Amino acid sequence: MALVPCQVLRVAILLSYCSILCNYKAIEMPSHQTYGGSWKFLTFIDLVIQAIFFGICVLTDLSSLLTRGSGNQEQERQLKKLISLRDWMLAVLAFPVGVFVVAVFWIIYAYDREMIYPKLLDNFIPGWLNHGMHTTVLPFILIEMRTSHHQYPSRSSGLTAICTFSVGYILWVCWVHHVTGMWVYPFLEHIGPGARIIFFGSTTILMNFLYLLGEVLNNYIWDTQRTAKLK
Secondary structure (H helix, E strand, C coil), X not given: XXXXXXXXXXXXXXXXXXXXXXHHHHCCCHHHHCCCHHHHCHHHHHHHHHHHHHHHHHHHHHHHHHHCCCCCHHXXXXXXXXXXXXXXXXXXXXXXXXXXXXXXXXXXXXXXHHHXXXXXXXXXXXXXXXXXXXXXXXXXXXXXXXXXXXXXXCHHHHHHHHHHHHHHHHXXXXXXXXXXXXXXXXXXXXXXXXXXXXXXXXXXXXXXXXXXXXXXXXXXXXXXXXXXXXX
8 A cells, every 4th residue: 555645646746846836937037037938948848747737637536536436427538538638648748848858957967057057047046946847857757657557649649749849849949049049048059050950859859769768668667567466
């Protein structure tokens, strides 16, 4: 028996994301006042994705609790739709985007933090908030994957969706540069056009790889559990 019910964990994670988002939006940073505001940063977009995803998880848990034993077919249909939406969001957005943000941020940060998170930001963003945005996303999504089985969409539709998201964000970043003359991320200022094309292409490939990784990990976790129960 779990020490903490998964439903309680989801509520706690949702509340933590709400707190992180509120604290982040309360910070008066110059970048928040420029074109695109917080929405030009993938970290912020990811936080919104995670908050919406765990909100759907909590809503699914509540619907499941209310539907249990009711025998109402309409409620059961609505619950199935919620579960399908929850599973789609984890597969296509929450897992690949969340893992991407954590991995890419800390890799670039370890190489040269000025390229991704200049020391100047320490004057605005406390350490705990930085980790809330760039670290805890990974364990939270792994906890969700471990506590609930998620039905992945067909591989072609899943990869198409994550490619659409990736290309859409890249075009958004390019548009912000077109309007303001400045790149969203400092390191993009220091590389040439060819290197940027390679970087953007590599990030799209990485997003696709992370989608496949999530699918493999989800199947491994739940196939292992089924095997253990059979034994």
